Amino acid sequence: MPTIKRLDRPPLLHVSVQESLKAYIDEAQLKPGAALPPEGELAQRLGVSRNSVREAIKALESVGIIETRRGIGVFVRDFSFDPLLDHLPYGLGRELRDVGDVLQIRCTLEFGLIADCVTAIGEADLAALRLTLDAMRAKAERGEAFPEEDQQFHRLLFRCLGNRVLDRLIEIFWVAFHKASGFFSLGNPDPIATWRDHEEIYDAVVARDAVRARDRLERHYRGIRSVLAR
Known part of the structure; x- marks a missing residue:
């Protein structure tokens, strides 16, 4: 029937x-x-x-x-990612799988574009990165976390590409990951090592070595995953 x-x-x-x-x-x-x-x-x-x-x-x-x-x-209204930025972290919750997904997207964006960044970055952005790294080091030597400088480093690294949508996506996934995971509230077991990770990424970019820059970026994210696993 x-x-x-x-x-x-x-x-x-x-x-x-x-x-x-x-x-x-x-x-x-x-x-x-x-x-x-x-x-x-x-x-x-x-x-x-x-x-x-x-x-x-x-x-x-x-x-x-x-x-x-x-x-x-x-x-x-003019188009803005701000509403997504505001709501995405709360939608993700604190499920490990969701946090891992956000981290994977962030990694994919940065890994895929680091070679373009190495080619395009100029002296002004390198100087701004240097200042940010110095601020990171000062806090690391005091045993302090440095989330604002961390976010600023990644923003400055890709600013040279002039892609406004990319800038907002990197920011969205940075904020979403850190809010959803509570990463900085976990306590960084070795802030000096985290600062050195960023220093080595910077050194590779200054040397215009895209392969080394990607390798150092990948190692940095492996460190984040190990902290989350603990």
């Missing part, structure tokens, strides 16, 4: 409104700063309640697509 296929649950109304608003922004080719129609007009044109429009607007605000300017209206 033929079976009747169960219908999928229809999306919530405010979710459908979100999709309609995103399609409208897309099709109208609205640029950042462009105003959307007033809430009441949107409700009328979509044939829904103002509450549904309001919920949809809040949801789109939370992911950085639009912004509400109190007393003025609703406007298209």
